[in-house]
Amino acid sequence: MARKFGSVKIFLEQSDSVDKMIKATKKGRPALEPVIPDLMKKVKVDYDDLTTRQQTGIYARQVMETKGYKVKRDKKGKNILEDLPEECSPFSKASTYIKI
Numbered sequence: 602m603a604r605k606f607g608s609v610k611i612f613l614e615q616s617d618s619v620d621k622m623i624k625a626t627k628k629g630r631p632a633l634e635p636v637i638p639d640l641m642k643k644v645k646v647d648y649d650d651l652t653t654r655q656q657t658g659i660y661a662r663q664v665m666e667t668k669g670y671k672v673k674r675d676k677k678g679k680n681i682l683e684d685l686p687e688e689c690s691p692f693s694k695a696s697t698y699i700k701i
Contacts, residue, residue, distance in 0.1 A: 631695035670698040
């Protein structure tokens with residue numbers, strides 16, 4: 602499975618992707634929002650597959666954590682997910698982050 606998603610992880614770890622994710626986070630938007638359209642164009646995996654979308658989110662979280670961010674949670678400890686725009690389909694929601 603790691604081989605299948607390795608190119609997704611590499612894409613998200615690129616400095617341009619990281620910069621975009623941090624800028625989106627600073628605006629209160631999901632980190633993945635600005636990178637998903639390019640990711641889907643450049644990295645050919647099955648994004649209709651739920652596991653692929655979940656793994657993409659896991660990689661985004663790992664990247665954001667290395668940059669000093671954590672997932673924003675509500676009072677009950679549940680991740681706060683925001684709706685994504687249509688151009689991010691089939692992704693529909695993604696986590697938001699806060700600086701630690």
